[in-house]
Amino acid sequence: xxxxxxxxxxxxxxxxxxxxxxxxxxxxxxxxxxxxxxxxxxxxxxxxxxxxxxxxxxxxxxxxxxxxxxxxxxxxxxxxxxxxxxxxxxxxxxxxxxxxxxxxxxxxxxx
Numbered sequence: 001x002x003x004x005x006x007x008x009x010x011x012x013x014x015x016x017x018x019x020x021x022x023x024x025x026x027x028x029x030x031x032x033x034x035x036x037x038x039x040x041x042x043x044x045x046x047x048x049x050x051x052x053x054x055x056x057x058x059x060x061x062x063x064x065x066x067x068x069x070x071x072x073x074x075x076x077x078x079x080x081x082x083x084x085x086x087x088x089x090x091x092x093x094x095x096x097x098x099x100x101x102x103x104x105x106x107x108x109x110x111x
Contacts, residue, residue, distance in 0.1 A: 007079045008086070014069050020060035021087060027056030028084045 015021055034050030037043075061068050069076035 004079075004082070007075060008083060010072075011069055011076065011079050011083045014066055015060075015064070015083070017060070017064040020064040023056040023060035023063075024080070025084055025087065027053040027060070028080050029053070030056065032081060 015024060030049045030053030032053075034046045034048070034053060037046030037049060039046075057068060069079070
């Protein structure tokens with residue numbers, strides 16, 4: 001069985017667009033909150049959060065031009081919340097990495 005690091009790397013690869021990351025950062029917590037609300041309180045509010053979160057996720061993938069990672073396996077339903085927590089922590093701690101497309105290739109560095 002692949003490690004969590006393997007799944008996280010794959011998830012990173014499929015979530016490179018800033019808009020997709022933002023929509024996942026909003027959508028995944030909405031889905032989790034929706035589940036909690038469905039279980040413990042009013043189901044209408046919980047259903048609204050749950051469905052709204054999924055709409056954000058699918059919109060993000062439409063913008064990015066790929067399919068949601070959970071189409072590859074249900075394990076990604078658990079990886080998603082971990083990935084959002086990691087991205088939020090990196091953002092708040094100021095350690096967010098630049099996308100590979102923004103880094104300077106070694107061959108263009110001046111002598």
